[in-house]
Amino acid sequence: MNKNTKEITALKDHLAKHQLKLTRQREHILNVFLRTEHVTAEQMYRQLAKKDPHIGLATIYRTLNLFCEAGLAQARHFGTQTQYDNVSHKGHHDHLICTSCGKIVEFENEEIERLQEEVAHTHGFTIQTHKLELYGLCSSCRH
Amino acid sequence: MNKNTKEITALKDHLAKHQLKLTRQREHILNVFLRTEHVTAEQMYRQLAKKDPHIGLATIYRTLNLFCEAGLAQARHFGTQTQYDNVSHKGHHDHLICTSCGKIVEFENEEIERLQEEVAHTHGFTIQTHKLELYGLCSSCRH
DNA sequence: TAGTTTATTGAGATAGTGAATCAATTTCAT
DNA sequence: ATGAAATTGATTCACTATCTCAATAAACTA
Numbered sequence: 101m102n103k104n105t106k107e108i109t110a111l112k113d114h115l116a117k118h119q120l121k122l123t124r125q126r127e128h129i130l131n132v133f134l135r136t137e138h139v140t141a142e143q144m145y146r147q148l149a150k151k152d153p154h155i156g157l158a159t160i161y162r163t164l165n166l167f168c169e170a171g172l173a174q175a176r177h178f179g180t181q182t183q184y185d186n187v188s189h190k191g192h193h194d195h196l197i198c199t200s201c202g203k204i205v206e207f208e209n210e211e212i213e214r215l216q217e218e219v220a221h222t223h224g225f226t227i228q229t230h231k232l233e234l235y236g237l238c239s240s241c242r243h
Numbered sequence: 244m245n246k247n248t249k250e251i252t253a254l255k256d257h258l259a260k261h262q263l264k265l266t267r268q269r270e271h272i273l274n275v276f277l278r279t280e281h282v283t284a285e286q287m288y289r290q291l292a293k294k295d296p297h298i299g300l301a302t303i304y305r306t307l308n309l310f311c312e313a314g315l316a317q318a319r320h321f322g323t324q325t326q327y328d329n330v331s332h333k334g335h336h337d338h339l340i341c342t343s344c345g346k347i348v349e350f351e352n353e354e355i356e357r358l359q360e361e362v363a364h365t366h367g368f369t370i371q372t373h374k375l376e377l378y379g380l381c382s383s384c385r386h
Numbered sequence: 387t388a389g390t391t392t393a394t395t396g397a398g399a400t401a402g403t404g405a406a407t408c409a410a411t412t413t414c415a416t
Numbered sequence: 417a418t419g420a421a422a423t424t425g426a427t428t429c430a431c432t433a434t435c436t437c438a439a440t441a442a443a444c445t446a
Contacts, residue, residue: 297425323402
């Protein structure tokens, strides 16, 4: 336990700044969330529904959105669903997604990030966040 | 007129290859679609609903998906909606999106594309397509 | 600690997007 | 022109995510 101290502190900071409260549910959802890489609200709900007393679906949605605002999670629209990525323990990362088997590989590339800043600057934009997804075939699916 | 000849031909090719038919609706939707950069099915529907006889919403969805399969359009999940981008007259392009006013600026960057290939290669992936979106504030919204 | 204020929760209702259904219609090869 | 096959459009349906609101819980104050 308590590799999560840092994240719980980050959450508490955010809550304090916005006059929000630390609830049993929020803490519970955070603990489960920190153990995953990518998760949908629905998956999270099923994961938590086993416990008793269980947590309502609306609360899962609200809390995952809260995590996004607190910088602990990042929402990613993937097909028809929204995936919430855990970005607390590692910096921002981008994704390589296999269109055949669905495998997701994360990566980071300083040079690409730098070029993004450059592009944004030439168009007068200040970047807040970005999303880069590469779709293709992984080595096993290419045969 | 008929800068669109090329695209209509591309559509006809696709239809022929898949035993599909060229209908008044498909032609009509294509003509309107080619005049736009980004559009949702709903926007397209309202755009076309003025005409008489008007075109059903289901047909819009089906046809925009058809355009994607034919390589004339590209679907992009933006928040809860799906935007269809016109990619017929220009190559693939990426987006700068203002989180305040919603303005979308397109850009292309050879160097970034090259680095993407590089990253994919080191992970054993073969890229089919990609999506790069930079979110931030445009010059007017930054004040 | 008890009391009070304020945010949160959960169950269900609601909104919205996109796809499925199917009878009527249109396309297109013959 | 004819007929097989695809398409259309109105509607229904499935699904995701948000909203509503009474009941509850958190956190501040005395």
